[in-house]
Amino acid sequence: MSIFLSTDLKYLQPYVPGEQPQDRRYIKLNTNESPFPPAPGAVVAAAEQAANLNLYSDPTCLPLKRAAADVYGLAPENVMAGNGSDENLAHIFRAFLTDKGIAFPDITYGFYPVLCSLLGIAHKVVPLRADFSIAVGDYKDVDCPVCIANPNAQTGIYLPPAEVQRLIEQSASRLVIVDEAYIDFGGQSCAPLVNKYKNLIVVQTMSKSRSLAGARVGFAFACAELIADLEAVRASFNPYNINRMSMAAAAASLSDSGYFADCTKKIQLVRQYTAINLNELGFEVLPSMSNFLLARHPAKGGEELYLALKERGILVRHFGDERIKDYIRVSIGTREQMDAFLGAVRAVIAEDV
Amino acid sequence: MSIFLSTDLKYLQPYVPGEQPQDRRYIKLNTNESPFPPAPGAVVAAAEQAANLNLYSDPTCLPLKRAAADVYGLAPENVMAGNGSDENLAHIFRAFLTDKGIAFPDITYGFYPVLCSLLGIAHKVVPLRADFSIAVGDYKDVDCPVCIANPNAQTGIYLPPAEVQRLIEQSASRLVIVDEAYIDFGGQSCAPLVNKYKNLIVVQTMSKSRSLAGARVGFAFACAELIADLEAVRASFNPYNINRMSMAAAAASLSDSGYFADCTKKIQLVRQYTAINLNELGFEVLPSMSNFLLARHPAKGGEELYLALKERGILVRHFGDERIKDYIRVSIGTREQMDAFLGAVRAVIAEDV
Numbered sequence: 001m002s003i004f005l006s007t008d009l010k011y012l013q014p015y016v017p018g019e020q021p022q023d024r025r026y027i028k029l030n031t032n033e034s035p036f037p038p039a040p041g042a043v044v045a046a047a048e049q050a051a052n053l054n055l056y057s058d059p060t061c062l063p064l065k066r067a068a069a070d071v072y073g074l075a076p077e078n079v080m081a082g083n084g085s086d087e088n089l090a091h092i093f094r095a096f097l098t099d100k101g102i103a104f105p106d107i108t109y110g111f112y113p114v115l116c117s118l119l120g121i122a123h124k125v126v127p128l129r130a131d132f133s134i135a136v137g138d139y140k141d142v143d144c145p146v147c148i149a150n151p152n153a154q155t156g157i158y159l160p161p162a163e164v165q166r167l168i169e170q171s172a173s174r175l176v177i178v179d180e181a182y183i184d185f186g187g188q189s190c191a192p193l194v195n196k197y198k199n200l201i202v203v204q205t206m207s208k209s210r211s212l213a214g215a216r217v218g219f220a221f222a223c224a225e226l227i228a229d230l231e232a233v234r235a236s237f238n239p240y241n242i243n244r245m246s247m248a249a250a251a252a253s254l255s256d257s258g259y260f261a262d263c264t265k266k267i268q269l270v271r272q273y274t275a276i277n278l279n280e281l282g283f284e285v286l287p288s289m290s291n292f293l294l295a296r297h298p299a300k301g302g303e304e305l306y307l308a309l310k311e312r313g314i315l316v317r318h319f320g321d322e323r324i325k326d327y328i329r330v331s332i333g334t335r336e337q338m339d340a341f342l343g344a345v346r347a348v349i350a351e352d353v
Numbered sequence: 354m355s356i357f358l359s360t361d362l363k364y365l366q367p368y369v370p371g372e373q374p375q376d377r378r379y380i381k382l383n384t385n386e387s388p389f390p391p392a393p394g395a396v397v398a399a400a401e402q403a404a405n406l407n408l409y410s411d412p413t414c415l416p417l418k419r420a421a422a423d424v425y426g427l428a429p430e431n432v433m434a435g436n437g438s439d440e441n442l443a444h445i446f447r448a449f450l451t452d453k454g455i456a457f458p459d460i461t462y463g464f465y466p467v468l469c470s471l472l473g474i475a476h477k478v479v480p481l482r483a484d485f486s487i488a489v490g491d492y493k494d495v496d497c498p499v500c501i502a503n504p505n506a507q508t509g510i511y512l513p514p515a516e517v518q519r520l521i522e523q524s525a526s527r528l529v530i531v532d533e534a535y536i537d538f539g540g541q542s543c544a545p546l547v548n549k550y551k552n553l554i555v556v557q558t559m560s561k562s563r564s565l566a567g568a569r570v571g572f573a574f575a576c577a578e579l580i581a582d583l584e585a586v587r588a589s590f591n592p593y594n595i596n597r598m599s600m601a602a603a604a605a606s607l608s609d610s611g612y613f614a615d616c617t618k619k620i621q622l623v624r625q626y627t628a629i630n631l632n633e634l635g636f637e638v639l640p641s642m643s644n645f646l647l648a649r650h651p652a653k654g655g656e657e658l659y660l661a662l663k664e665r666g667i668l669v670r671h672f673g674d675e676r677i678k679d680y681i682r683v684s685i686g687t688r689e690q691m692d693a694f695l696g697a698v699r700a701v702i703a704e705d706v
Contacts, residue, residue, distance in 0.1 A: 002578040004449045004498075004528050004552070014588035017412050034407045046598060047400035053602060054387045054564035059370050083436050083569075086591045094471075096357045118447075118589040145357075175357050199357070211407035214597035216436075225355035235367035236471040238439045244567035245399060245598045249406060 008120050015086075015114040018317050027337050030315040032182075032292050034211035035333040036263045038249060039256040042212065046249035057244040059235070064247050067254040068204075068219045072191040077224040080231055081250075083241045085181060085205035085218035088230075090115055092201055092220060093147075095233045096175050097121050100144035105134060107323055109153035109179065128152075128323075132286060134159050136167045145175040150190075151182045154324060156288025158187050165190075168197045177201045182290035184209035184264050185271070191221040198223045208291055209264050210253045215246040267291050271332045277342050281349060286327075296327040297349065305348060312344040361473050368439075368467040371670050380690050383668040385535075385645050387564035388686040389616045391602060392609040395565065399602035410597040412588070417600050420607040421557075421572050425544040430577040433584055434603075436594045438534060438558035438571035441583075443468055445554055445573060446500075448586045449528050450474050453497035458487060460676055462506035462532065481505075481676075485639060487512050489520045498528040503543075504535045507677060509641025511540050518543075521550045530554045535643035537562035537617050538624070544574040551576045561644055562617050563606045568599035620644050624685045630695050634702060639680075649680040650702065658701060665697040 001010065018031035037043065065076040082088035093102060093115045101122030104112050116123040124144060129135050132155045139146055146167065151158040168176045180202055183189050191202045202221040207213035220230060234241060242250075253260070271293065275285045278295050285295040296302060305328050306318035317329045330341060354363065371384035390396065418429040435441035446455060446468045454475030457465050469476040477497060482488050485508045492499055499520065504511040521529045533555055536542050544555045555574040560566035573583060587594060595603075606613070624646065628638045631648050638648040649655060658681050659671035670682040683694060 002551070002576075002582050003526070004579065005582045006448060006450050009448065009582075009586065012585050012589055014585045015592050016588075017409075017592045020409060020411050020413075022411070028408070031409055033409060036407060037404055038406045042406070043403045046403040046406070049567070050396045050399040050403075050598070050602065051390055053391045053395070053399070053567040054389060055381075056370075056373060056384055056386060056560070056566040057569070058373050058375070060373075083596075084591060084593060086593070090590050095359060095362065097359050114589045118586065173356070198355070207409070213409040213593075214402070214406040216410070216593060216596040223355075226357065229355050229358045229362075232365050232367045233362065233471065235369075236365055236467045237443050238437060239368050239370045240437060240439070240566075240569060243436075243569040243596060243599050245403070246596050249403065 012117055013114065015111045019315060021315070024313070026310070026313050026315040027333065027340050028315050029331040029333055029337065029341060030317040031213070032208055032290070032331045033213045034208060034263065034291070035337060036211050036266070038211040039253045039259040041256055042249040042253040045252035046215070046245040049244040049248045052244060055244070056240050057242055057247055059239045061242060061247065064242070064251045067251045071254060072189065072221065074191065074194065074221060077227060078194055078221055080220040080227050080234060081242060082218050082220070082234065083238070084207065084216040085179070085203055086111055087241065088203055088218050088220045089179070091230055091233045091237065092177055092203070093119055095229050096145055098144050102145045102147055103139065103142045104147045105152065107132065107152070107154055107321060109149050112147055128155070133157055134163070136163050139167055140170055143174060145177065147177040147179065149179040149181065151187055151288065151290040153181070154319060154329060155286050155294050156182070156290040156292055157286060158289035161188050161190060165193070168200050172199055175199050175201065177203060179203045181205045181208060185291050186268050186289045194222050198225065201226060206250055206253065210260065211263065212246070212249060212253060215249050217242060217246050217250040267332050270335050270338055273335065274330070274332060274338045274342070278345070281345060292329050292331045294324065294327045294329050300349060302326045302328050308348040309341070309344050312347065314341050314344045365470055366467065368464045372668060374668070377666070379663070379666050379668040380686065380693050381668050382684040382686055382690065382694060383670040384566070385561055385684045386566045387561060387616065387644070388690060389564050389619070391564040392606045392612040394605040394609055395602040398605035399568070399598040402597040402601045405597060408597070409593050410595055410600055412592045414595060414600065417595070417604045420604045424607060425542065425574065427544065427547065427574060430580060431547055431574055433573040433580050433587060434595055435571050435573070435587065436591070437560065437569040438532070438556055439464055440594065441556055441571050441573045442532070444583055444586045444590065445530055445556070446472055448582050449498055451497050455498045455500055456492065456495045457500045458505065460485065460505070460507055460674060462502050465500055481508070486510055487516070489516050492520055493523055496527060498530065500530040500532065502532040502534065504540055504641065504643040506534070507672060507682060508639050508647050509535070509643040509645055510639060511642035514541050514543060518546070521553050525552055528552050528554065530556060532556045534558045534561060538644050539621055539642045547575050551578065554579060559603055559606065563613065564616065565599070565602060565606060568602050570595060570599050570603040620685050623688050623691055626688065627683070627685060627691045627695070631698070634698060645682050645684045647677065647680045647682050653702060655679045655681050661701040662694070662697050665700065667694050667697045
């Protein structure tokens, strides 16, 4: 740490992303990437822009915003586009922070508390139920902004739209941020509700269901007033935040609804297949509406399993949080990748017999 | 403005980038872009990554950091890579802010005061001399971080390395940020000094001299301790901040020193040609070591000239600041573009005769 670091950052604990090891080839099921390439039109559109990189990208992002708005029958004024969801979340937390902090579940996306610590705001932890579902009633008296992931990160558990609306309706003067990074794998987005509820922000990413993790594009959907506030913060931080290639790839991807439907359907089928097989191997598997499964084995600890699988060339993710430390999180890849994963799991379990 | 906007942001004035009009084709000399395409290898490297966008980019940016470090004989530990210079500046201002604010010249990059306002910190303005040069002596008693652009934004005036070192040496306990966005057009970088001076951060961008404005890649160079602090902030804000395509393009561009030398040399020659021609037309032209010129005509106001040129399909930039409102800023394009610009200027001036 240098002598110049701002005193309020001395205890900053940065977010630790899933490993991206460069030493050998793994079957990578640890960062919830899509196993499918981007939509063909997206690849072409991105490559076409490579020769034009001497010119800045369009700082208004208007064509991209329009493409994202069209998916939900919204207007471009209802959309902010960002260099990935994390950036959008950072702007949202910054724009709407209060001295009361921000509330979110105990088990959720680990980036939320990091952002709070960077911004110097408190966070109020509202524990999930014993079955890891969100108890909306527990937020009734929370008087600071609320942020939930739906489906929830790490668990994959989905909160039905009626419950999300109940959360939003608890107080019109309280902001509710719904992070829908994993909504496209069977859930129903709340984005169409942003003009009905002026206290709702829906966050989405193109990293998972759109196969564009490496392009870094995400969106925030909200009423025009909230988006105007967010755009002011974005333009004060990084006015040209999305590069030309990613902007073109994202717009092209959004226009290919057939490829998108095909990929997300496949993930859901392979998810079901993987869950059934894990159950048969004795695992408890949380009910997931995302592109990953959180699962635990009665005889093998989460970290132990993670390490044994890594040795066999399969990367999954393990979290140290007390409530989920016995689990592993496995991203849903192709059927072939999941068969390799299941084979490795079988081998690891058999070792102890 | 929504009712939810944080009270400290109610007067936020976002940065206003130069126009990127979509209505008609202009000769665009308003945002200091390069008129040359990126290095051929950069175009190929970027396009190759388009098919791999389903996978996240490497959050360590190690190969890119190594390529940038190599240019100055530094180590990867001396480099932070960001999604453009603005993002890096935002992280630097955030990481090292003090309750005394940040000091910079009255005429400089307009993004610095915007960042201060976003971060809720004061900024101390130290006026340039009457000839628009930086008076290093005026910073002697400044006890907060100092940020200068060298060559300076808007003026193009270069502060020689000995003067920069004098600024750094005024106080070892005061941070000095040197924004070298325009250093490659004839200046000498201070990046090699970052291990000598533990209070120095050098900021560079690939947007200008490397023809990669649309890719969004910039660097901060500093001693390992300062970079470690910056990396903690970066990873707390957006761990995967550079997309796969831009990362590959930037590394490839840095490896092509021949193309780089060729492009930056051409810009310097055309800059000289343009300045001479403007002088002949009666303009006062500030001595520029950048890829733009700040110039004023005795009979035509800056705004008037800007509007008349725009009508003729030539985009330059005009700033409303009192000290430079009589000037226009024109980016250096190709010889052909500058001839078109000079022709339009001649026509505009002739109108009044």
